[in-house]
Structures are given as structure tokens and as C-alpha cells.
Amino acid sequence: MxxxxxxxxxxxxxxxxxxxxxxxxxxxxxxxxxxxxxxxxxxxxxxxxxxxxxxxxxxxxxxxxxxxxxxxxxxxxxxxxxxxxxxxxxxxxxxxxxxxxxxxxxxxxxxxxxxxxxxxxxxxxxxxxxxxxxxxxxxxxxxxxxxxxxxxxxxxxxxxxxxxxxxxxxxxxxxxxxxxxxxxxxxxxxxxxxxxxxxxxxxxxxxxxxxMHTGRNARRQHLEAAIDRALADRGTILIPAFSLGRTQELLYEIEDILHGKSLLGPGEKGRGDDPLATLDWSQVPVILDSPLAQRITTAYAELHEYWNCEAKQRLQAGRHPLGFGQLVCIDTHAKHRQVVNYLKSTGRPAIVIAGNGMCSGGRIVNYLKAMLGDPRHEVMFVGYQAKGTPGAVIQASEGAQGFVQIDLDGRMYDLNLKVMSLDGYSxxxxxxxxxxxxxxxxxxxxxxxxxxxxxxxxxxxxxxxxxxxxxxxxxxxxxx
Structure with a gap:
């Protein structure tokens, strides 16, 4: 040989x-x-x-x-x-x-x-x-x-x-x-x-x-448009994300979007009966519901010397892209259940990032069970979904017409929420x-x-x- x-x-x-x-x-x-x-x-x-x-x-x-x-x-x-x-x-x-x-x-x-x-x-x-x-x-x-x-x-x-x-x-x-x-x-x-x-x-x-992927500017615009749409519906954006890498990238982009919107102030985004006109963007919670993702995000922040120049400059400007004020971290299972029930029963807009990324387990499954049937909400996929996983099944329903159901933990759920795949976040x-x-x-x-x-x-x-x-x-x- x-x-x-x-x-x-x-x-x-x-x-x-x-x-x-x-x-x-x-x-x-x-x-x-x-x-x-x-x-x-x-x-x-x-x-x-x-x-x-x-x-x-x-x-x-x-x-x-x-x-x-x-x-x-x-x-x-x-x-x-x-x-x-x-x-x-x-x-x-x-x-x-x-x-x-x-x-x-x-x-x-x-x-x-x-x-x-x-x-x-x-x-x-x-x-x-x-x-x-x-x-x-x-x-x-x-x-x-x-x-x-x-x-x-x-x-x-x-x-x-x-x-x-x-x-x-x-x-x-x-x-x-x-x-x-x-x-x-x-x-x-x-x-x-x-x-x-x-x-x-x-x-x-x-x-x-x-x-081929879309560029960063295009993907950011698509993410912002999705946030606008979901918040106008008074719904929750559910983002199944892997705890390591994708979550930190999303937090960085979301912080930048919400930072820009908060500078406008309430009422400057729209007029008249626009539901976004009275929304205080600085009060929209970004919920990170994954203990592992929280620990990794903390480690990412500590390892900032390995970030690129743009990210370091944001830190030097006094902003904290992985630890901003609107970020709410959920640690215990009891608090997780409270948040799921609260978002299901209220019309408060929110962005939820929860593991796991392919919806095959983890806390994202409880959010899906609670919200799949409500068209106010939206699930947003930002990465690869392996064949046969619940995430792949839900993703395949994007744009589907008529009656759609999905099996989660042995029970069938109606799928009425919006489904979106966001290119460029691979x-x-x-x-x-x-x-x-x-x-x-x-x-x-x-x-x-x-x-x-x-x-x-x-x-x-x-x-x-x-x-x-x-x-x-x-x-x-x-x-x-």
C-alpha cells in the first residue's frame, strides 16, 4: 500500500x-x-x-x-x-x-x-x-x-x-x-x-x-422583513437554531436590526393604522431558550479576541451584540413552560431562538406544539434540515395549500403557522x-x-x- x-x-x-x-x-x-x-x-x-x-x-x-x-x-x-x-x-x-x-x-x-x-x-x-x-x-x-x-x-x-x-x-x-x-x-x-x-x-x-447563497445584505433584509411581518401580526417568530454558531450569528444580526429600529422611536416606523407604528422596538423580547446556547454564547463573548474587526468595533462602540438589553435567557424548565404558555395565550410580539436546530428534540418542540395551529406565528429555518427530521417535514410544507399535519412525539398537529426558509444563513x-x-x-x-x-x-x-x-x-x- x-x-x-x-x-x-x-x-x-x-x-x-x-x-x-x-x-x-x-x-x-x-x-x-x-x-x-x-x-x-x-x-x-x-x-x-x-x-x-x-x-x-x-x-x-x-x-x-x-x-x-x-x-x-x-x-x-x-x-x-x-x-x-x-x-x-x-x-x-x-x-x-x-x-x-x-x-x-x-x-x-x-x-x-x-x-x-x-x-x-x-x-x-x-x-x-x-x-x-x-x-x-x-x-x-x-x-x-x-x-x-x-x-x-x-x-x-x-x-x-x-x-x-x-x-x-x-x-x-x-x-x-x-x-x-x-x-x-x-x-x-x-x-x-x-x-x-x-x-x-x-x-x-x-x-x-x-x-449559491444570497449575500449578507440580502439575508439581513429578509430577516428584518420577516420580523416586521411577524410583529405586525402580533405573533412569535420561532427560530430553531443550533446552540453553537448559528445562535450567536443570529443574535448578532437581530441586535443590529433592533438597535436600528429603536433609534427611530415609536411612531416613526409607520403611520395611520400600521400596527408597527405604535410598537416600541426597544421592548420586543428576544428569548434565548436553551441552557447550552446560553453557556456557549457566554464563551463566545469571552473569546472576542477571535472575532473579526467589524464585531470588535461594535464592542468598542459600547454595544453588546451577544448580551444586549432585550435578550432574555431562559434557564429552568419551569420558566420555559411559563414562557411557552404566555406567548401562546397573549398577543405580545416576540422572537424566540430555541434548540434544537432540526426540531427533533429540545425546547423548540414545546413551542411548536403550542403554536403550530395559530397563523399569527411563524417558524423560520435558517439552516440545513436533515431528511426525515421534523424540521425537514415542516420546511417542506412552506407554501403548501390545504390541510397539513405533522407528527410530534407521536401526536398529530395541524400546521397553520407561517413557514419560511431564510437563505444566506448557512x-x-x-x-x-x-x-x-x-x-x-x-x-x-x-x-x-x-x-x-x-x-x-x-x-x-x-x-x-x-x-x-x-x-x-x-x-x-x-x-x-
Whole structure:
């Protein structure tokens, strides 16, 4: 067998479960991510069963970012005996225990002693690696492998991984790059992605390889229009959002919208019988109903040194985009039930952000049960909905005519509220971004392996790559 070589343990036929093994020789390897399959048939927490591969010889686990579809099998990896380092960026080192503690409680055990033991082991293994610096992972018998983390723009701390492998007696190194999840360029908090300088082999995500996103200005206008519409109806906007990344991005945008509207003052927005004319925008509550999202938002605020220049300037101007005055955080389940009942029975406008993002569990389900039948309200999807999840079913009803029902926890509910999908808030790069990443480095990728995407997206991206390189050196494209 020729080395380095790759094997894949997830994330090749769907957009979840990313787990890739880089074999340096017959006995030594690296693991890039260890994610959970989160399609409709998969469990929603963390993997407690055994991993499907041998952990012996794995020198390090390198984490691109801390979404569960990239880290959710870490408990299973540890249960299989892995005790090597977990390498990740400095922000990810702070966020990873928060994410895995919450998932462990939900899926494995809520016993405080077990949780503390698990977190102590996890923290012992985590090694924070600064961005843009080479870090030697293994060095033996003339074989040297080093990694470098570069910002991926997907969420705070997200990275793509450059692996440089040098073999004894060989002058040139082999460069293998794992994209992880690449972000869209319009993320208001994060720095934009820069393509890798070179890649002999590029393992590239393809989530949105078949489409283009709207720009940031357009998406903000659509979000503002949706807020106007829902508030005019005296309804609640329900936003199912993932606790990590998307929630913080939404809070940042909503704060800016409401800040601008509050400067107008009541009555300046409209006239006459316009229901928005008398609305005091500064009093519209933005309800964050997710204990995990609250802890992560606090961590995001503490990690502001990793924000981009625009976000830092807003802080310097005295505004707090992740902790503004209208933000109401709901912690206990009792308060959650009170808020659901209050919003259901009153006509007070509100914006609710609640987990989870695909409506397959979490507090958003109780809001949906209470409000699905009332056309005053609106559910707004701002990200990918996996096939078969309740979120995908509700999203598919957008614009439907006639009688529609949905099954939530074994009961059928009439679906009368408005449904909207807001383009442009994807945390993933679109086709143009993926092409740029693969082809616009100093030495474009010579071999591209497409992962983390459904068949249609991978096929479209493969075709676009071939078209973009047909007049230059041939590029080898494969889909494992």
C-alpha cells in the first residue's frame, strides 16, 4: 500500500458523521474528527456504542470544530481505550467540554460522578494548538507528521487541517488537507476563509456543492422583513437554531436590526393604522431558550479576541451584540413552560431562538406544539434540515395549500403557522466558496476527495471542479 492513505469512518454519504483516518504507514495514523451520524435514524446525543475501527496506532485525534457531527463519537473513542491527545484550536478547546458535557448528560448519563470523571479525562487529553503554527504530532524512524490549523470561518474556533508528512529519504513532503466544515464569507463574527497554500490531497466538504447563497445584505433584509411581518401580526417568530454558531450569528444580526429600529422611536416606523407604528422596538423580547446556547454564547463573548474587526468595533462602540438589553435567557424548565404558555395565550410580539436546530428534540418542540395551529406565528429555518427530521417535514410544507399535519412525539398537529426558509444563513460555504478553496491557493489541489455531502451536491461540485480545471492540469476527483 502507498502511504499516506485514507480510510473513512463516516461523513461520506451524508452531511453528518465526519470521521477520517490518515494512515502514515502500516501502524501509525491520525484521526481527523470523530463525529456522530445525525440523520433521521440516528440517536440525537453522543455515541455510547463502540467505534467501528481500531484505535491502536492512532497518534492523535484532530478536531476541526465542535459540532456533534464532528465530535459526537469521542465518548465511544475514549471507551475503546483511546488516550492520545485531542488537538484543536484554542477556542475549540474551551467550547468542546461544554458541548460534550451537555450531550453526555442527554444520551449517556446524568450521574454527576460519571460526568465529572468523563470531563476530567476529556480536559486532560485536550491540547490547544494556536492557529497558523506548525505542530509536530509524531516523529519516529525518520517519519515526521506535523499539522497546522487555519481558520475555517464555520464557527468560532473552526479550522481546516493541513497535514505535512515527511518520509525518510524523500525530499518533498506530502500535504494532505482536511477542510472540515468551511464557512460562508458573510459570517458577521468570524474572519473569512483563505485557501490552503497547497494540497496534494484535499478532503473537501460538499454540503452546498450544488447551490449559491444570497449575500449578507440580502439575508439581513429578509430577516428584518420577516420580523416586521411577524410583529405586525402580533405573533412569535420561532427560530430553531443550533446552540453553537448559528445562535450567536443570529443574535448578532437581530441586535443590529433592533438597535436600528429603536433609534427611530415609536411612531416613526409607520403611520395611520400600521400596527408597527405604535410598537416600541426597544421592548420586543428576544428569548434565548436553551441552557447550552446560553453557556456557549457566554464563551463566545469571552473569546472576542477571535472575532473579526467589524464585531470588535461594535464592542468598542459600547454595544453588546451577544448580551444586549432585550435578550432574555431562559434557564429552568419551569420558566420555559411559563414562557411557552404566555406567548401562546397573549398577543405580545416576540422572537424566540430555541434548540434544537432540526426540531427533533429540545425546547423548540414545546413551542411548536403550542403554536403550530395559530397563523399569527411563524417558524423560520435558517439552516440545513436533515431528511426525515421534523424540521425537514415542516420546511417542506412552506407554501403548501390545504390541510397539513405533522407528527410530534407521536401526536398529530395541524400546521397553520407561517413557514419560511431564510437563505444566506448557512454556516457552510456555497459552490463558489468551495471552488475557491480548492483551486485558488498558490498550488491548487491535485486530488480532491468529496465528503460530507449528499449525492446530488457532490455530483454538482465534482462537475463544477472539472469545468473549472478543464483548461489546466488534470485534477483527480473522487467520492468515497
Amino acid at each position: 502507498e502511504f499516506p492513505s485514507l480510510s473513512h469512518h463516516g461523513g461520506t454519504r451524508s452531511v453528518t458523521g465526519s470521521c477520517h483516518q490518515l494512515h502514515l504507514d502500516s501502524t501509525v495514523s491520525l484521526l481527523i474528527d470523530c463525529g456522530l451520524n445525525q440523520d433521521a435514524d440516528a440517536q440525537s446525543g453522543v455515541a455510547s456504542g463502540p467505534v467501528s475501527f481500531e484505535v491502536g496506532g492512532i497518534q492523535a485525534l484532530v478536531v476541526t470544530h465542535v459540532h456533534l457531527d464532528h465530535v459526537g463519537r469521542i465518548p465511544a473513542l475514549l471507551a475503546a481505550g483511546y488516550r492520545g491527545p485531542i488537538l484543536c484550536s484554542e477556542p475549540s478547546a474551551k467550547l468542546l467540554p461544554l458541548v460534550l458535557e451537555d450531550a453526555y448528560k442527554l444520551a449517556i448519563s446524568s450521574n454527576p460522578v460519571e460526568i465529572d470523571r468523563y470531563l476530567a479525562l476529556l480536559r486532560k487529553l485536550i491540547v490547544a494548538v494556536p492557529f497558523e503554527q506548525w505542530y509536530t504530532v509524531t516523529e519516529r524512524n525518520g517519519l515526521v507528521c506535523s499539522i497546522r490549523l487555519q481558520r475555517a470561518g464555520h464557527l468560532l474556533g473552526s479550522a481546516y487541517v493541513e497535514c505535512d508528512v515527511r518520509y525518510p529519504g524523500v525530499d518533498d513532503t506530502s500535504r494532505v488537507v482536511f477542510s472540515g466544515d468551511l464557512g460562508a464569507p458573510c459570517n458577521p463574527l468570524l474572519r473569512a476563509v483563505k485557501p490552503p497554500e497547497r494540497a496534494d490531497i484535499l478532503v473537501l466538504e460538499s454540503t452546498y456543492g450544488d447551490r 454556516g457552510h460555504a456555497d459552490q463558489a466558496g468551495l471552488l475557491s478553496f480548492a483551486l485558488e491557493g498558490e498550488q491548487p489541489a491535485r486530488e480532491v476527495i468529496l465528503v460530507h455531502g449528499e449525492a446530488r451536491a457532490k455530483a454538482a461540485l465534482a462537475a463544477a471542479l472539472r469545468e473549472a480545471t478543464k483548461s489546466s492540469a488534470a485534477i483527480n476527483i473522487s467520492c468515497p
